[in-house]
Amino acid sequence: MKALYDTDTEHNCRSEKYPSYFPTENPLFPGNIADSGEAGYPGIPAIFPWYTPRSSYAFLEKLLNIPDIRICPPRYQCVHCEGSPVTTQKVSWYEQRSPHTTAYENHVPVRLIGGTVADVSIGENLGYEAVMGIIDRRIDTKVNWAEIENIDTLGTDEISLKKGHRNFVTVVTSLTDGKLMILAVLPDREKKTVRKFFKSVPKRLRKKVKTVCSDMYEGFVNAAKEVFGKRTRIVVDRFHVARLCRDDLDGLRKKEMRRLKDELPKEEYGKLKGAMWALRKNPKKLKPEETEIPECLLGHSPELETAYGLCQELTDIFEENISKSEAKRRINIWKICVGLSGSDCYDSFLKTYEKWSEEITNCLADRRTSGFVEGLNNKIKVIKRRCYGILNVDHLFQRIFLDIRGYSLFAS
Secondary structure, three states: OOOEOOOOOOOOOOOOOOOOOOOOOOOEEOOOOOOOOOOOOOOOOOEEEEEOOOEEEEOOHHHHOOOEEEEOOEEEEEOOOOOOOEEEOEOOOEOOOOOEEHHHHHHHHHHHOOOOHHHHHHHOOOOHHHHHHHHHHHOOOOOOHHHOOOOOEEEEEEEEEEOOOEEEEEEEEEEEOOEEEEEEEEOOOOHHHHHHHHHHOOHHHHOOOOEEEEOOOHHHHHHHHHHHOOOOEEEEOHHHHHHHHHHHHHHHHHHHHHHHHHHOOHHHHHOOOOHHHHHHOOHHHOOOOOOHHHHHHHHHOHHHHHHHHHHHHHHHHHHOOOOHHHHHHHHHHHHHHHHHHOOOOOHHHHHHHHHHHHHHHHHHHHOOOOHHHHHHHHHHHHHHHHOOOOOOHHHHHHHHHHHHHHHHHHOO
């Protein structure tokens, strides 16, 4: 194996007057790290070997069929250089001050994908801190902007690290050419925190952001508007809109179910069991036996029947492949129909739509959604459950990054 060196000095020590020196002792057991058949460090005058204490480097047993490698990296001093610098021999297959080889440190993160630090610690016979040390050396706690060439769509969402919707953090992701990336896990969901992160995005990338997908949280939306300006489209996911509409419908269903419970015979009321799921499901996907439940319920409640029909009409507007202007026109007609129905069922939805109409209809411009953010949120929930909670945002960023890109980076 060829020996590599680094003088770590600005002084040019190369000279043909002095003989080359190379230690005769074997610095590697088993094998010889310096067995190259060449002079180890040609031209260095008056070099003296200094030996460090022996270090143990765990290596992949499958590759070398040995449990570990013990080496004594030789150290050298040039007395003719300014400051008499001391250098330690460097090789490509391990990092200085690391007790493991590069190959092994690439193996450990792969074991951690889908597992826990405790699992890897037991399986690899390593200490907990040793596993965490490998993760800290191999995975940054912040995004490396130099590795990113383009950002097409940004996504923001919050997630609670504790039960009871406490200790919220903001997860910022990007989706470009179908490739999902985690950009940040921010310690809170305040507007100033999100705005500060958006400002930290390099200008070359900020100019390329076309869409920011978010929910209807003003902190996220206003921060994006202030940083990215009018050139970037802010999109409120249509699934949040659908949920608002269906929540209003569900509120009316509960009200009517309480009324019918008092008015209908017990046997007749029993036929309405399962009405909640029947009303939430797409009518086209209902099985023949499932259609009886909504028909029975709507037959007993004309107001609910009207509201149910209006909900389906609004859903059809967002499902159809139409332009933003056409969608606005049809939603305005839908609002008139709601007013003519005499029902106050959708008052809450109408107020929300008036406030967010531009962002809501933006999703129809190029059919963008924050589905990739919601999908990542499910992955984060699995990570939290698997690890019995993660409160350190830096470690959470590392685990998310590892689950998304771990195999492509470390599995070879």
